[in-house]
Amino acid sequence: MRTQGDATAKAVMGNVGKDCFYGVSHPLMRGPTPVLRLDVPCAAAAEVWVKRDDLSAPLYGGNKVRKLEHILSEASRLGKTRLVTIGAVGSHHVLATTLFGRAAGFDVDAVLVAQPRSEHVVIDIRATLNAGAQVRSSGSWAAVPWHVMRAMTREAYFIPPGGSNVAGALGYVGAVRELAVQVRAGELPEPDVIFVALGSGGTAAGIAVGLEIEQLKSRLVAVCVADPAWATAAGARLLVRQTAKAAGLTSPTFALSHRLRVDASFLGRGYGYATPESTVAIAEAARHGLTLEDTYTGKTFAAALAHARTEGGQCVLYWNTLSSASFEPLLQGAPTEAELPPSIKRLLV
Numbered sequence: 001m002r003t004q005g006d007a008t009a010k011a012v013m014g015n016v017g018k019d020c021f022y023g024v025s026h027p028l029m030r031g032p033t034p035v036l037r038l039d040v041p042c043a044a045a046a047e048v049w050v051k052r053d054d055l056s057a058p059l060y061g062g063n064k065v066r067k068l069e070h071i072l073s074e075a076s077r078l079g080k081t082r083l084v085t086i087g088a089v090g091s092h093h094v095l096a097t098t099l100f101g102r103a104a105g106f107d108v109d110a111v112l113v114a115q116p117r118s119e120h121v122v123i124d125i126r127a128t129l130n131a132g133a134q135v136r137s138s139g140s141w142a143a144v145p146w147h148v149m150r151a152m153t154r155e156a157y158f159i160p161p162g163g164s165n166v167a168g169a170l171g172y173v174g175a176v177r178e179l180a181v182q183v184r185a186g187e188l189p190e191p192d193v194i195f196v197a198l199g200s201g202g203t204a205a206g207i208a209v210g211l212e213i214e215q216l217k218s219r220l221v222a223v224c225v226a227d228p229a230w231a232t233a234a235g236a237r238l239l240v241r242q243t244a245k246a247a248g249l250t251s252p253t254f255a256l257s258h259r260l261r262v263d264a265s266f267l268g269r270g271y272g273y274a275t276p277e278s279t280v281a282i283a284e285a286a287r288h289g290l291t292l293e294d295t296y297t298g299k300t301f302a303a304a305l306a307h308a309r310t311e312g313g314q315c316v317l318y319w320n321t322l323s324s325a326s327f328e329p330l331l332q333g334a335p336t337e338a339e340l341p342p343s344i345k346r347l348l349v
């Protein structure tokens with residue numbers, strides 16, 4: 001259903017363009033990320049496409065890059081010189097914030113909490129320390145606010161988990177503008193449905209608002225990967241409303257809530273645990289040259305494939321949010337796992 005006249009849509013787009021996009025003082029993106037059709041066997045005439053945000057930046061890609069462009073720009077505008085953020089010990093967000101924040105001249109403080117040890121988690125924390133993060137270990141999520149309070153000073157800008165504040169979500173409003181240009185240029189059909197991982201919610205919220213601004217017909221399915229699912233979904237919906245307001249979007253609330261459907265049926269045991277479906281989806285993706293993992297992207301690709309295999313005639317877009325950049329340069333000179341400080345080792349449970 002169309003809820004806005006073209007004139008209104010244009011006015012909104014003009015507004016968003018001026019205030020939110022050209023105002024980025026810290027461009028990090030390499031350019032529009034490619035869209036690609038995957039040759040997967042599915043229901044009659046269904047097509048599976050991928051938006052390659054794994055290629056968002058040469059140094060380190062994935063979805064945090066688009067968020068950080070806006071977050072770093074906002075921090076600069078406010079005259080801040082230090083970033084304070086939080087995450088699990090293997091957080092992609094903490095790594096990306098350290099890499100891009102330090103390169104832009106910010107000091108970076110991260111409060112870290114425990115996470116099950118895996119090869120990938122160890123690589124992330126080694127790269128994070130190598131990139132120059134000042135880290136503090138928190139014994140639990142409950143103790144995080146206390147650590148954050150201690151780290152916060154006048155010159156510090158606080159970034160919530162996953163970079164999911166309004167500034168971060170605006171990065172994904174811009175991403176949908178980029179997608180709309182690709183659709184209009186005939187690079188891909190207008191998707192009937194878009195699948196994206198739902199963790200801290202900034203990515204899904206930005207896409208939902210962007211779809212409404214661009215007036216694309218695509219529905220958005222946000223595949224919940226973090227438990228409890230009700231809290232993850234509620235957080236995402238709140239961020240949709242806040243982001244819509246910041247983007248100057250005047251659509252009624254029901255039009256916006258219609259844009260976002262949260263699917264929690266691929267979550268399994270919870271955040272970070274593999275499921276049989278994610279394992280199969282990772283193997284399928286590998287046959288198409290995509291490297292996925294169990295926490296976010298395997299579950300999301302599984303949901304996209306399940307949809308494409310049952311719904312004939314649809315164009316299904318899977319939005320890939322995991323960096324595919326090599327870790328080799330990020331680990332040059334990094335501490336080995338044995339050399340990690342004891343306070344960090346304790347977080348690898």
Ligand SMILES: *Cc1c(COP(=O)(O)O)cnc(C)c1O
Binds near residue numbers: 092297321
């Ligand atoms: C952080 C992350 C997500 C989740 O994005 P949110 O905006 O936090 O919902 C998805 N995929 C990958 C690979 C991530 O690192």
